[in-house]
Amino acid sequence: MPANLPPEYFKVEEKYRLAKTPEERLRLTEELIRLAPKHKGTEKLLKMLKQRVKKLKGEIEKKQAKKLGTRISFAVKKEGAGQVVLLGLPNSGKSTLLSRLTSAKPEIGEHPFTTTKPVPGMMNFEDIQVQLVESPAVVEGSCEGRGFGLAPFGLARSADALLLVVDAGEPWQLEVLLKELRGAGVTPDPSRTAVVLTKLDRERGEFPNCPFKVLREGDPSLPSEIFRLLHVIRVYTKRPGENPATRPLILPEGSTVLQAARRVHEELAENLEFARVWGSTRFPGQRVPRDYVLQDKDVVEFHLK
Structure with missing residues (x-):
């Protein structure tokens, strides 16, 4: 059975070929479905147009999702230990x-x-x-x-x-x-x-x-x-003859004495000779080199050159 499509159908079809956005192509495809006669001769055509509508809606949803993901921002300034x-x-x-x-x-x-x-x-x-x-x-x-x-x-x-x-x-x-x-x-x-x-x-x-x-x-x-x-450690600094600080440095696991000194001040790290550590060492206040790896809750006393 012939489709017997009306002249308006072909005009809209030409507009579809020139359309540049998925939104415009969707609107014109839905118009084509409306204009196409509904009988046995147009079954395959209507099926193809409906599949096109589904595909175009998917493209539009992806486009909107991309815009949504870039428009909404949930950035929160970090505070505390992590x-x-x-x-x-x-x-x-x-x-x-x-x-x-x-x-x-x-x-x-x-x-x-x-x-x-x-x-x-x-x-x-x-x-x-x-x-x-x-x-x-x-x-x-x-x-x-x-x-x-x-x-x-x-x-x-x-x-x-x-x-x-x-x-x-x-x-x-x-x-x-x-x-x-x-x-x-x-x-x-x-x-x-x-x-x-x-x-x-x-x-x-x-x-x-x-x-x-x-x-x-x-x-x-x-x-x-x-x-x-968080994989961080707390390190408490102290001066010779004084009590440890009450607020710890927060450092990544595996940090060394030198890295702890650098966190305090770059100049301290440059002039650091050794440190004494309480906590993870074999005995309290043990002298350790600059590359000694610190553990959580260690107390560190820096000694300069």
């Missing part, structure tokens, strides 16, 4: 976890997307503070622009450590988070990432192949475990 980002799906318990670990007062609600921007808070751990940042929720399709788009993944990428917050009764949430992270080009470092289970009364214990350490909300050791994810 920045740890809390990432999770809607209603996974991120806000409650943040409020229990810090003095932050995030809005807590049962409806999704209660948190619409990053919420920072400072967690006390012994004599230091660690910055926790609750990210707005990730949803299925976030890496393609849905929800807050790529913005939460920018936070995760720049953080010093990552907490994947999962409702203990919904273990599938972890796989969604990992899938969206992969889609956004973010590969969590297993040594700097942990899963935190919330809503423990619903726990089902289904994490057999989890590549990260699994922690639990309310565990007294949680602040200590979060601190370990």
Whole structure:
């Protein structure tokens, strides 16, 4: 059966050939569908046009997702010993976890997307503070622009450590988070990432192949475990005959005496001859060379040339 297309159809088809944007091509394709007669002779044509509509909508969604990801920025200035980002799906318990670990007062609600921007808070751990940042929720399709788009993944990428917050009764949430992270080009470092289970009364214990350490909300050791994810050490300086400083230097694991001196002042590092260390050495106040590797809570006394 012939298609018997009206003259208006061919005029619109010519406009489609000249169209330059997917939005314009979509509008003209939908117009072609409207103009095409609906009978057996146009079945293949209409099927082709509908497939084109689907393809064009996909192109437009990707274009909008790219714009969304670059338009929204969730940058948070780092403070304290390090920045740890809390990432999770809607209603996974991120806000409650943040409020229990810090003095932050995030809005807590049962409806999704209660948190619409990053919420920072400072967690006390012994004599230091660690910055926790609750990210707005990730949803299925976030890496393609849905929800807050790529913005939460920018936070995760720049953080010093990552907490994947999962409702203990919904273990599938972890796989969604990992899938969206992969889609956004973010590969969590297993040594700097942990899963935190919330809503423990619903726990089902289904994490057999989890590549990260699994922690639990309310565990007294949680602040200590979060601190370990940062891979930093605390070093206390002192002058000869005086008490150690009360506020430590925060240094990366593996830092040496020379690097600690450089953190204090470049001139101190240039004139450093040796140091005396209390803590990790065989005996208190032991003399060590400039390349001695310090440990957490070491006390260091610098001696110049």
